[in-house]
Amino acid sequence: MRPGWLAAAMGCSVVLALLWALLIVHSYLVLLPDGLAPLWRLAGGTTVSVLCLLVVVPPLTVAHYGHLQREFVDGVFVDGPATPAAPAGGAHGPAPAAGGGPWAGVPRLNVLLLGGDADVGRPGVRTDSMTLASVDTATGDTVLLSLPRNLQHVPVWSGGERVPYPADGLLNSVYEEGTAHPGLLAPDGRTVRDPGAELLKRTVSHILGMPVPYYVMVDMRSFRQIVDAVGGVRVCVDKAIPVPRSQIPAGVLPPGCRTLTGREALWYGRSRTGSSDYVRMGRQKCLLWALARQASPLTVLRSFERLTEVFTESVGTDVPRRLLPALVDLAAGIRDAEVRSLQFVPPLIDPARPDYAAIRAMAARAVREPAAGTGGSPGGAAGTARPLPVLADGCG
Incomplete structure:
Protein backbone atom coordinates (compact mmCIF):
# COMPACT_ATOMS: atom_id res chain seq x y z
CA MET A 1 0.00 0.00 0.00
CA ARG A 2 3.02 2.31 0.07
CA PRO A 3 3.40 4.26 -3.23
CA GLY A 4 7.18 3.68 -3.31
CA TRP A 5 6.71 -0.06 -2.93
CA LEU A 6 4.01 -0.07 -5.60
CA ALA A 7 6.32 1.76 -8.02
CA ALA A 8 9.07 -0.75 -7.33
CA ALA A 9 6.66 -3.67 -7.85
CA MET A 10 5.47 -2.20 -11.16
CA GLY A 11 9.03 -1.71 -12.36
CA CYS A 12 10.06 -5.24 -11.39
CA SER A 13 6.99 -6.69 -13.12
CA VAL A 14 7.74 -4.89 -16.39
CA VAL A 15 11.41 -5.91 -16.29
CA LEU A 16 10.43 -9.52 -15.55
CA ALA A 17 8.05 -9.55 -18.52
CA LEU A 18 10.76 -8.22 -20.85
CA LEU A 19 13.34 -10.70 -19.57
CA TRP A 20 11.00 -13.67 -20.07
CA ALA A 21 10.17 -12.55 -23.60
CA LEU A 22 13.84 -12.00 -24.46
CA LEU A 23 14.76 -15.40 -23.04
CA ILE A 24 12.16 -17.17 -25.18
CA VAL A 25 13.13 -15.30 -28.35
CA HIS A 26 16.86 -15.85 -27.73
CA SER A 27 16.33 -19.56 -27.08
CA TYR A 28 14.34 -19.88 -30.30
CA LEU A 29 17.02 -18.15 -32.36
CA VAL A 30 19.79 -20.26 -30.84
CA LEU A 31 17.96 -23.55 -31.38
CA LEU A 32 16.52 -22.70 -34.81
CA PRO A 33 17.84 -25.28 -37.32
CA ASP A 34 19.45 -24.06 -40.53
CA GLY A 35 17.55 -24.60 -43.75
CA LEU A 36 14.16 -24.83 -42.07
CA ALA A 37 11.26 -24.61 -44.50
CA PRO A 38 9.36 -21.27 -44.53
CA LEU A 39 6.16 -22.95 -43.31
CA TRP A 40 7.96 -24.40 -40.28
CA ARG A 41 9.63 -21.04 -39.66
CA LEU A 42 6.18 -19.42 -39.62
CA ALA A 43 4.89 -22.08 -37.24
CA GLY A 44 7.91 -21.62 -34.98
CA GLY A 45 7.56 -17.83 -34.97
CA THR A 46 3.87 -18.11 -34.17
CA THR A 47 4.58 -20.50 -31.30
CA VAL A 48 7.25 -18.19 -29.91
CA SER A 49 4.88 -15.22 -30.14
CA VAL A 50 2.17 -17.12 -28.23
CA LEU A 51 4.68 -18.21 -25.58
CA CYS A 52 5.91 -14.62 -25.20
CA LEU A 53 2.34 -13.45 -24.80
CA LEU A 54 1.61 -16.09 -22.17
CA VAL A 55 4.63 -15.21 -20.06
CA VAL A 56 4.35 -11.39 -20.28
CA VAL A 57 0.62 -11.07 -19.56
CA PRO A 58 0.76 -12.06 -15.84
CA PRO A 59 3.57 -9.66 -14.81
CA LEU A 60 2.13 -6.87 -16.97
CA THR A 61 -1.25 -7.44 -15.30
CA VAL A 62 0.45 -7.12 -11.93
CA ALA A 63 2.06 -3.88 -13.12
CA HIS A 64 -1.32 -2.59 -14.32
CA TYR A 65 -2.99 -3.35 -10.98
CA GLY A 66 -0.05 -1.74 -9.21
CA HIS A 67 -0.49 1.39 -11.31
CA LEU A 68 -4.21 1.51 -10.50
CA GLN A 69 -3.54 1.02 -6.81
CA ARG A 70 -0.88 3.72 -6.77
CA GLU A 71 -3.26 6.19 -8.46
CA PHE A 72 -5.92 5.23 -5.91
CA VAL A 73 -3.59 5.73 -2.91
CA ASP A 74 -2.21 9.02 -4.24
CA GLY A 75 -5.63 10.34 -5.26
CA VAL A 76 -7.65 9.47 -2.15
CA PHE A 77 -5.29 9.46 0.83
CA VAL A 78 -3.21 12.30 2.21
CA ASP A 79 0.32 12.73 3.50
CA GLY A 80 0.58 12.44 7.25
CA PRO A 81 2.03 10.52 10.17
CA ALA A 82 1.63 6.75 10.43
CA THR A 83 -0.12 7.08 13.80
CA PRO A 84 -3.55 8.58 14.54
CA ALA A 85 -3.56 12.34 14.93
CA ALA A 86 -4.33 14.14 18.16
CA PRO A 87 -7.99 14.72 18.96
CA ALA A 88 -9.50 17.46 16.86
CA GLY A 89 -12.49 18.21 19.00
CA GLY A 90 -10.87 19.04 22.29
CA ALA A 91 -11.76 15.69 23.87
CA HIS A 92 -9.17 13.66 25.71
CA GLY A 93 -8.13 10.40 24.09
CA PRO A 94 -8.23 6.99 25.78
CA ALA A 95 -5.48 5.72 28.01
CA PRO A 96 -2.46 4.37 26.13
CA ALA A 97 -2.41 0.66 25.38
CA ALA A 98 0.52 -1.54 26.26
CA GLY A 99 2.79 -3.16 23.70
CA GLY A 100 4.41 -2.09 20.46
CA GLY A 101 3.32 -2.04 16.83
CA PRO A 102 1.40 0.59 14.84
CA TRP A 103 -1.41 0.78 17.42
CA ALA A 104 0.78 1.17 20.49
CA GLY A 105 -0.89 3.80 22.65
CA VAL A 106 -4.08 3.64 20.55
CA PRO A 107 -6.52 1.15 22.12
CA LEU A 151 -30.07 16.91 15.77
CA GLN A 152 -30.61 20.52 16.93
CA HIS A 153 -28.88 22.95 19.32
CA VAL A 154 -25.65 21.61 17.83
CA PRO A 155 -22.46 22.62 19.70
CA VAL A 156 -20.44 23.32 16.55
CA TRP A 157 -16.80 23.16 17.58
CA SER A 158 -13.91 24.86 15.80
CA GLY A 159 -11.25 22.87 17.60
CA GLY A 160 -10.70 25.63 20.14
CA GLU A 161 -14.08 27.16 20.88
CA ARG A 162 -17.77 26.88 20.15
CA VAL A 163 -18.90 28.41 16.85
CA PRO A 164 -22.13 30.46 16.65
CA TYR A 165 -24.78 28.32 15.00
CA PRO A 166 -28.59 28.67 14.86
CA ALA A 167 -30.44 26.72 17.57
CA ASP A 168 -32.70 25.19 14.92
CA GLY A 169 -29.77 24.45 12.62
CA LEU A 170 -29.42 20.73 11.95
CA LEU A 171 -26.34 18.57 12.35
CA ASN A 172 -26.42 17.58 8.68
CA SER A 173 -25.86 21.23 7.68
CA VAL A 174 -22.59 21.63 9.62
CA TYR A 175 -20.64 20.32 6.62
CA GLU A 176 -21.97 23.09 4.39
CA GLU A 177 -21.25 25.65 7.13
CA GLY A 178 -17.62 24.60 7.25
CA THR A 179 -17.32 24.55 3.47
CA ALA A 180 -18.76 28.05 3.18
CA HIS A 181 -16.70 29.46 6.09
CA PRO A 182 -13.32 27.66 6.27
CA GLY A 183 -12.05 30.43 8.57
CA LEU A 184 -14.18 28.97 11.38
CA LEU A 185 -11.59 26.26 11.97
CA ALA A 186 -9.11 26.91 14.74
CA PRO A 187 -5.62 26.58 13.19
CA ASP A 188 -3.66 23.56 14.37
CA GLY A 189 -0.74 23.60 11.96
CA ARG A 190 -2.27 21.07 9.55
CA THR A 191 -3.38 21.56 5.96
CA VAL A 192 -7.09 20.78 5.74
CA ARG A 193 -8.27 19.22 2.49
CA ASP A 194 -12.00 19.58 3.22
CA PRO A 195 -12.95 22.28 5.77
CA GLY A 196 -16.58 21.11 5.83
CA ALA A 197 -15.65 17.57 6.82
CA GLU A 198 -13.07 18.89 9.30
CA LEU A 199 -15.60 21.13 11.07
CA LEU A 200 -18.11 18.27 11.24
CA LYS A 201 -15.44 15.89 12.51
CA ARG A 202 -14.48 18.28 15.30
CA THR A 203 -18.13 18.84 16.16
CA VAL A 204 -18.89 15.12 16.40
CA SER A 205 -15.78 14.68 18.53
CA HIS A 206 -17.08 17.39 20.86
CA ILE A 207 -20.59 15.89 20.98
CA LEU A 208 -19.44 12.34 21.75
CA GLY A 209 -16.53 13.34 23.98
CA MET A 210 -13.97 11.19 22.21
CA PRO A 211 -11.19 11.80 19.68
Whole structure:
Protein backbone atom coordinates (compact mmCIF):
# COMPACT_ATOMS: atom_id res chain seq x y z
CA MET A 1 0.00 0.00 0.00
CA ARG A 2 3.02 2.31 0.07
CA PRO A 3 3.40 4.26 -3.23
CA GLY A 4 7.18 3.68 -3.31
CA TRP A 5 6.71 -0.06 -2.93
CA LEU A 6 4.01 -0.07 -5.60
CA ALA A 7 6.32 1.76 -8.02
CA ALA A 8 9.07 -0.75 -7.33
CA ALA A 9 6.66 -3.67 -7.85
CA MET A 10 5.47 -2.20 -11.16
CA GLY A 11 9.03 -1.71 -12.36
CA CYS A 12 10.06 -5.24 -11.39
CA SER A 13 6.99 -6.69 -13.12
CA VAL A 14 7.74 -4.89 -16.39
CA VAL A 15 11.41 -5.91 -16.29
CA LEU A 16 10.43 -9.52 -15.55
CA ALA A 17 8.05 -9.55 -18.52
CA LEU A 18 10.76 -8.22 -20.85
CA LEU A 19 13.34 -10.70 -19.57
CA TRP A 20 11.00 -13.67 -20.07
CA ALA A 21 10.17 -12.55 -23.60
CA LEU A 22 13.84 -12.00 -24.46
CA LEU A 23 14.76 -15.40 -23.04
CA ILE A 24 12.16 -17.17 -25.18
CA VAL A 25 13.13 -15.30 -28.35
CA HIS A 26 16.86 -15.85 -27.73
CA SER A 27 16.33 -19.56 -27.08
CA TYR A 28 14.34 -19.88 -30.30
CA LEU A 29 17.02 -18.15 -32.36
CA VAL A 30 19.79 -20.26 -30.84
CA LEU A 31 17.96 -23.55 -31.38
CA LEU A 32 16.52 -22.70 -34.81
CA PRO A 33 17.84 -25.28 -37.32
CA ASP A 34 19.45 -24.06 -40.53
CA GLY A 35 17.55 -24.60 -43.75
CA LEU A 36 14.16 -24.83 -42.07
CA ALA A 37 11.26 -24.61 -44.50
CA PRO A 38 9.36 -21.27 -44.53
CA LEU A 39 6.16 -22.95 -43.31
CA TRP A 40 7.96 -24.40 -40.28
CA ARG A 41 9.63 -21.04 -39.66
CA LEU A 42 6.18 -19.42 -39.62
CA ALA A 43 4.89 -22.08 -37.24
CA GLY A 44 7.91 -21.62 -34.98
CA GLY A 45 7.56 -17.83 -34.97
CA THR A 46 3.87 -18.11 -34.17
CA THR A 47 4.58 -20.50 -31.30
CA VAL A 48 7.25 -18.19 -29.91
CA SER A 49 4.88 -15.22 -30.14
CA VAL A 50 2.17 -17.12 -28.23
CA LEU A 51 4.68 -18.21 -25.58
CA CYS A 52 5.91 -14.62 -25.20
CA LEU A 53 2.34 -13.45 -24.80
CA LEU A 54 1.61 -16.09 -22.17
CA VAL A 55 4.63 -15.21 -20.06
CA VAL A 56 4.35 -11.39 -20.28
CA VAL A 57 0.62 -11.07 -19.56
CA PRO A 58 0.76 -12.06 -15.84
CA PRO A 59 3.57 -9.66 -14.81
CA LEU A 60 2.13 -6.87 -16.97
CA THR A 61 -1.25 -7.44 -15.30
CA VAL A 62 0.45 -7.12 -11.93
CA ALA A 63 2.06 -3.88 -13.12
CA HIS A 64 -1.32 -2.59 -14.32
CA TYR A 65 -2.99 -3.35 -10.98
CA GLY A 66 -0.05 -1.74 -9.21
CA HIS A 67 -0.49 1.39 -11.31
CA LEU A 68 -4.21 1.51 -10.50
CA GLN A 69 -3.54 1.02 -6.81
CA ARG A 70 -0.88 3.72 -6.77
CA GLU A 71 -3.26 6.19 -8.46
CA PHE A 72 -5.92 5.23 -5.91
CA VAL A 73 -3.59 5.73 -2.91
CA ASP A 74 -2.21 9.02 -4.24
CA GLY A 75 -5.63 10.34 -5.26
CA VAL A 76 -7.65 9.47 -2.15
CA PHE A 77 -5.29 9.46 0.83
CA VAL A 78 -3.21 12.30 2.21
CA ASP A 79 0.32 12.73 3.50
CA GLY A 80 0.58 12.44 7.25
CA PRO A 81 2.03 10.52 10.17
CA ALA A 82 1.63 6.75 10.43
CA THR A 83 -0.12 7.08 13.80
CA PRO A 84 -3.55 8.58 14.54
CA ALA A 85 -3.56 12.34 14.93
CA ALA A 86 -4.33 14.14 18.16
CA PRO A 87 -7.99 14.72 18.96
CA ALA A 88 -9.50 17.46 16.86
CA GLY A 89 -12.49 18.21 19.00
CA GLY A 90 -10.87 19.04 22.29
CA ALA A 91 -11.76 15.69 23.87
CA HIS A 92 -9.17 13.66 25.71
CA GLY A 93 -8.13 10.40 24.09
CA PRO A 94 -8.23 6.99 25.78
CA ALA A 95 -5.48 5.72 28.01
CA PRO A 96 -2.46 4.37 26.13
CA ALA A 97 -2.41 0.66 25.38
CA ALA A 98 0.52 -1.54 26.26
CA GLY A 99 2.79 -3.16 23.70
CA GLY A 100 4.41 -2.09 20.46
CA GLY A 101 3.32 -2.04 16.83
CA PRO A 102 1.40 0.59 14.84
CA TRP A 103 -1.41 0.78 17.42
CA ALA A 104 0.78 1.17 20.49
CA GLY A 105 -0.89 3.80 22.65
CA VAL A 106 -4.08 3.64 20.55
CA PRO A 107 -6.52 1.15 22.12
CA ARG A 108 -9.38 2.37 19.90
CA LEU A 109 -9.39 3.90 16.43
CA ASN A 110 -12.32 6.24 15.75
CA VAL A 111 -13.30 7.00 12.15
CA LEU A 112 -16.27 9.18 11.21
CA LEU A 113 -18.24 7.61 8.33
CA LEU A 114 -20.19 10.21 6.35
CA GLY A 115 -22.77 9.72 3.63
CA GLY A 116 -23.32 12.85 1.53
CA ASP A 117 -26.42 13.48 -0.57
CA ALA A 118 -24.51 15.12 -3.42
CA ASP A 119 -25.75 13.79 -6.74
CA VAL A 120 -26.75 14.95 -10.21
CA GLY A 121 -29.31 17.73 -9.86
CA ARG A 122 -28.70 18.15 -6.10
CA PRO A 123 -26.62 21.29 -5.35
CA GLY A 124 -24.57 21.38 -2.15
CA VAL A 125 -23.78 18.55 0.23
CA ARG A 126 -25.72 17.56 3.33
CA THR A 127 -24.41 14.68 5.39
CA ASP A 128 -27.55 12.67 6.01
CA SER A 129 -25.60 9.70 7.38
CA MET A 130 -23.14 10.26 10.26
CA THR A 131 -21.75 7.25 12.09
CA LEU A 132 -18.64 7.02 14.23
CA ALA A 133 -16.95 3.62 13.94
CA SER A 134 -14.94 2.96 17.10
CA VAL A 135 -12.65 -0.04 16.55
CA ASP A 136 -10.80 -1.96 19.23
CA THR A 137 -7.31 -2.16 17.71
CA ALA A 138 -6.50 -5.36 19.61
CA THR A 139 -9.58 -7.42 18.68
CA GLY A 140 -11.27 -5.61 15.79
CA ASP A 141 -14.55 -5.45 17.75
CA THR A 142 -16.42 -2.36 16.58
CA VAL A 143 -19.07 -0.06 18.01
CA LEU A 144 -21.08 2.10 15.59
CA LEU A 145 -22.36 5.33 17.16
CA SER A 146 -24.95 6.99 14.91
CA LEU A 147 -26.12 10.59 15.23
CA PRO A 148 -29.38 11.68 13.56
CA ARG A 149 -29.30 14.23 10.77
CA ASN A 150 -31.96 16.38 12.50
CA LEU A 151 -30.07 16.91 15.77
CA GLN A 152 -30.61 20.52 16.93
CA HIS A 153 -28.88 22.95 19.32
CA VAL A 154 -25.65 21.61 17.83
CA PRO A 155 -22.46 22.62 19.70
CA VAL A 156 -20.44 23.32 16.55
CA TRP A 157 -16.80 23.16 17.58
CA SER A 158 -13.91 24.86 15.80
CA GLY A 159 -11.25 22.87 17.60
CA GLY A 160 -10.70 25.63 20.14
CA GLU A 161 -14.08 27.16 20.88
CA ARG A 162 -17.77 26.88 20.15
CA VAL A 163 -18.90 28.41 16.85
CA PRO A 164 -22.13 30.46 16.65
CA TYR A 165 -24.78 28.32 15.00
CA PRO A 166 -28.59 28.67 14.86
CA ALA A 167 -30.44 26.72 17.57
CA ASP A 168 -32.70 25.19 14.92
CA GLY A 169 -29.77 24.45 12.62
CA LEU A 170 -29.42 20.73 11.95
CA LEU A 171 -26.34 18.57 12.35
CA ASN A 172 -26.42 17.58 8.68
CA SER A 173 -25.86 21.23 7.68
CA VAL A 174 -22.59 21.63 9.62
CA TYR A 175 -20.64 20.32 6.62
CA GLU A 176 -21.97 23.09 4.39
CA GLU A 177 -21.25 25.65 7.13
CA GLY A 178 -17.62 24.60 7.25
CA THR A 179 -17.32 24.55 3.47
CA ALA A 180 -18.76 28.05 3.18
CA HIS A 181 -16.70 29.46 6.09
CA PRO A 182 -13.32 27.66 6.27
CA GLY A 183 -12.05 30.43 8.57
CA LEU A 184 -14.18 28.97 11.38
CA LEU A 185 -11.59 26.26 11.97
CA ALA A 186 -9.11 26.91 14.74
CA PRO A 187 -5.62 26.58 13.19
CA ASP A 188 -3.66 23.56 14.37
CA GLY A 189 -0.74 23.60 11.96
CA ARG A 190 -2.27 21.07 9.55
CA THR A 191 -3.38 21.56 5.96
CA VAL A 192 -7.09 20.78 5.74
CA ARG A 193 -8.27 19.22 2.49
CA ASP A 194 -12.00 19.58 3.22
CA PRO A 195 -12.95 22.28 5.77
CA GLY A 196 -16.58 21.11 5.83
CA ALA A 197 -15.65 17.57 6.82
CA GLU A 198 -13.07 18.89 9.30
CA LEU A 199 -15.60 21.13 11.07
CA LEU A 200 -18.11 18.27 11.24
CA LYS A 201 -15.44 15.89 12.51
CA ARG A 202 -14.48 18.28 15.30
CA THR A 203 -18.13 18.84 16.16
CA VAL A 204 -18.89 15.12 16.40
CA SER A 205 -15.78 14.68 18.53
CA HIS A 206 -17.08 17.39 20.86
CA ILE A 207 -20.59 15.89 20.98
CA LEU A 208 -19.44 12.34 21.75
CA GLY A 209 -16.53 13.34 23.98
CA MET A 210 -13.97 11.19 22.21
CA PRO A 211 -11.19 11.80 19.68
CA VAL A 212 -12.12 11.59 16.01
CA PRO A 213 -8.84 11.75 14.07
CA TYR A 214 -10.18 10.67 10.68
CA TYR A 215 -13.24 10.70 8.44
CA VAL A 216 -14.33 8.89 5.27
CA MET A 217 -17.04 10.42 3.09
CA VAL A 218 -18.96 8.76 0.26
CA ASP A 219 -21.61 10.50 -1.85
CA MET A 220 -24.80 8.85 -3.07
CA ARG A 221 -23.68 8.41 -6.67
CA SER A 222 -20.44 6.68 -5.75
CA PHE A 223 -22.22 4.41 -3.26
CA ARG A 224 -24.48 3.24 -6.06
CA GLN A 225 -21.47 2.59 -8.27
CA ILE A 226 -19.62 0.71 -5.53
CA VAL A 227 -22.54 -1.67 -5.02
CA ASP A 228 -22.84 -2.29 -8.77
CA ALA A 229 -19.08 -2.85 -9.06
CA VAL A 230 -19.15 -5.71 -6.53
CA GLY A 231 -22.19 -7.31 -8.15
CA GLY A 232 -24.85 -6.02 -5.76
CA VAL A 233 -25.43 -6.46 -2.04
CA ARG A 234 -27.69 -9.07 -0.45
CA VAL A 235 -29.99 -7.79 2.30
CA CYS A 236 -33.24 -8.89 3.92
CA VAL A 237 -36.06 -6.35 3.61
CA ASP A 238 -38.43 -6.65 6.58
CA LYS A 239 -41.36 -4.83 5.00
CA ALA A 240 -42.13 -3.10 1.74
CA ILE A 241 -40.20 0.16 1.26
CA PRO A 242 -41.81 2.79 -1.02
CA VAL A 243 -39.37 4.38 -3.48
CA PRO A 244 -39.80 6.87 -6.36
CA ARG A 245 -41.03 5.24 -9.56
CA SER A 246 -38.68 7.54 -11.46
CA GLN A 247 -35.82 5.63 -9.82
CA ILE A 248 -37.27 2.12 -9.53
CA PRO A 249 -40.22 1.34 -11.89
CA ALA A 250 -41.99 -0.94 -9.39
CA GLY A 251 -42.18 1.95 -6.92
CA VAL A 252 -41.44 -0.34 -4.00
CA LEU A 253 -38.80 -2.69 -2.62
CA PRO A 254 -40.82 -5.76 -1.62
CA PRO A 255 -40.07 -7.72 1.57
CA GLY A 256 -37.73 -10.69 1.44
CA CYS A 257 -34.05 -11.49 1.10
CA ARG A 258 -32.50 -10.59 -2.25
CA THR A 259 -29.47 -9.07 -3.96
CA LEU A 260 -30.05 -5.37 -4.57
CA THR A 261 -28.56 -3.40 -7.44
CA GLY A 262 -26.73 -0.17 -6.70
CA ARG A 263 -29.83 1.94 -7.35
CA GLU A 264 -32.02 -0.33 -5.22
CA ALA A 265 -29.47 -0.36 -2.40
CA LEU A 266 -29.26 3.43 -2.51
CA TRP A 267 -33.01 3.81 -2.06
CA TYR A 268 -33.13 1.04 0.55
CA GLY A 269 -30.84 3.22 2.64
CA ARG A 270 -32.33 6.55 1.62
CA SER A 271 -36.13 6.21 1.57
CA ARG A 272 -38.09 7.76 4.45
CA THR A 273 -41.54 7.37 2.91
CA GLY A 274 -43.83 5.60 5.35
CA SER A 275 -41.09 5.42 8.01
CA SER A 276 -38.68 7.90 9.57
CA ASP A 277 -35.11 9.16 9.69
CA TYR A 278 -34.41 6.71 12.48
CA VAL A 279 -35.63 3.63 10.63
CA ARG A 280 -33.54 4.77 7.68
CA MET A 281 -30.46 5.05 9.92
CA GLY A 282 -30.89 1.40 10.88
CA ARG A 283 -31.13 0.34 7.24
CA GLN A 284 -28.02 2.34 6.37
CA LYS A 285 -25.98 0.51 8.99
CA CYS A 286 -27.30 -2.82 7.72
CA LEU A 287 -26.07 -1.86 4.24
CA LEU A 288 -22.60 -1.05 5.58
CA TRP A 289 -22.48 -4.33 7.48
CA ALA A 290 -23.67 -6.34 4.46
CA LEU A 291 -21.12 -4.75 2.13
CA ALA A 292 -18.29 -5.34 4.57
CA ARG A 293 -19.25 -8.99 4.99
CA GLN A 294 -19.86 -9.73 1.33
CA ALA A 295 -16.87 -7.91 -0.18
CA SER A 296 -14.54 -10.91 -0.19
CA PRO A 297 -10.97 -10.57 -1.52
CA LEU A 298 -12.00 -12.42 -4.71
CA THR A 299 -14.95 -10.07 -5.24
CA VAL A 300 -12.73 -7.03 -4.77
CA LEU A 301 -10.09 -8.46 -7.15
CA ARG A 302 -12.67 -9.08 -9.88
CA SER A 303 -13.94 -5.49 -9.55
CA PHE A 304 -10.60 -3.91 -8.71
CA GLU A 305 -10.29 -1.62 -11.73
CA ARG A 306 -13.83 -0.27 -11.44
CA LEU A 307 -13.61 0.11 -7.65
CA THR A 308 -10.36 2.07 -7.79
CA GLU A 309 -11.90 4.39 -10.38
CA VAL A 310 -15.00 5.02 -8.25
CA PHE A 311 -13.07 5.50 -5.02
CA THR A 312 -10.54 7.84 -6.64
CA GLU A 313 -13.28 10.06 -8.07
CA SER A 314 -15.88 10.06 -5.31
CA VAL A 315 -14.47 9.18 -1.89
CA GLY A 316 -12.97 11.79 0.42
CA THR A 317 -10.86 11.07 3.50
CA ASP A 318 -8.04 12.47 5.61
CA VAL A 319 -6.60 9.04 6.47
CA PRO A 320 -2.82 9.30 5.82
CA ARG A 321 -1.14 7.00 3.31
CA ARG A 322 1.43 5.79 5.79
CA LEU A 323 -1.32 4.40 8.03
CA LEU A 324 -2.72 2.15 5.28
CA PRO A 325 -0.63 -1.01 5.99
CA ALA A 326 -1.79 -1.00 9.61
CA LEU A 327 -5.39 -0.33 8.54
CA VAL A 328 -5.34 -3.27 6.11
CA ASP A 329 -4.27 -5.59 8.93
CA LEU A 330 -6.92 -4.12 11.24
CA ALA A 331 -9.65 -4.47 8.59
CA ALA A 332 -8.90 -8.20 8.30
CA GLY A 333 -9.70 -8.54 12.01
CA ILE A 334 -12.91 -6.50 11.74
CA ARG A 335 -14.41 -8.94 9.21
CA ASP A 336 -14.52 -11.69 11.85
CA ALA A 337 -15.17 -9.45 14.85
CA GLU A 338 -18.38 -8.37 16.55
CA VAL A 339 -20.02 -5.16 15.35
CA ARG A 340 -22.44 -3.52 17.77
CA SER A 341 -24.63 -0.48 17.28
CA LEU A 342 -25.96 2.46 19.28
CA GLN A 343 -28.30 4.97 17.65
CA PHE A 344 -28.96 8.28 19.40
CA VAL A 345 -32.62 8.42 18.40
CA PRO A 346 -35.96 8.64 20.25
CA PRO A 347 -36.76 7.53 22.88
CA LEU A 348 -33.06 7.45 23.84
CA ILE A 349 -32.71 11.16 23.10
CA ASP A 350 -34.92 13.98 21.80
CA PRO A 351 -33.24 15.42 18.65
CA ALA A 352 -35.05 18.74 19.16
CA ARG A 353 -33.78 19.06 22.76
CA PRO A 354 -30.79 16.72 23.04
CA ASP A 355 -29.05 16.12 26.36
CA TYR A 356 -25.44 16.28 25.19
CA ALA A 357 -24.06 15.31 28.59
CA ALA A 358 -26.14 12.12 28.45
CA ILE A 359 -24.98 11.46 24.88
CA ARG A 360 -21.36 11.70 25.99
CA ALA A 361 -21.97 9.38 28.94
CA MET A 362 -23.73 6.80 26.75
CA ALA A 363 -21.01 6.94 24.08
CA ALA A 364 -18.27 6.44 26.67
CA ARG A 365 -20.12 3.52 28.22
CA ALA A 366 -20.77 1.95 24.82
CA VAL A 367 -17.08 1.70 23.93
CA ARG A 368 -16.23 0.36 27.41
CA GLU A 369 -18.87 -2.38 27.28
CA PRO A 370 -17.42 -5.88 26.68
CA ALA A 371 -18.01 -7.12 23.14
CA ALA A 372 -20.00 -10.13 24.34
CA GLY A 373 -22.42 -7.85 26.14
CA THR A 374 -21.64 -9.18 29.59
CA GLY A 375 -20.98 -5.77 31.09
CA GLY A 376 -23.13 -2.70 31.55
CA SER A 377 -24.66 -0.81 28.69
CA PRO A 378 -25.59 2.76 27.95
CA GLY A 379 -28.24 3.99 30.26
CA GLY A 380 -28.34 7.77 30.14
CA ALA A 381 -31.54 9.44 29.16
CA ALA A 382 -33.42 6.24 28.51
CA GLY A 383 -32.46 4.65 31.81
CA THR A 384 -32.03 1.24 30.20
CA ALA A 385 -29.52 -1.42 31.22
CA ARG A 386 -29.31 -3.82 28.30
CA PRO A 387 -26.35 -4.80 26.10
CA LEU A 388 -25.80 -3.04 22.80
CA PRO A 389 -27.40 -4.98 19.95
CA VAL A 390 -25.07 -6.93 17.68
CA LEU A 391 -25.54 -5.44 14.22
CA ALA A 392 -25.93 -8.81 12.50
CA ASP A 393 -28.90 -9.69 14.72
CA GLY A 394 -30.99 -6.84 13.33
CA CYS A 395 -29.95 -7.10 9.69
CA GLY A 396 -31.22 -10.55 8.75
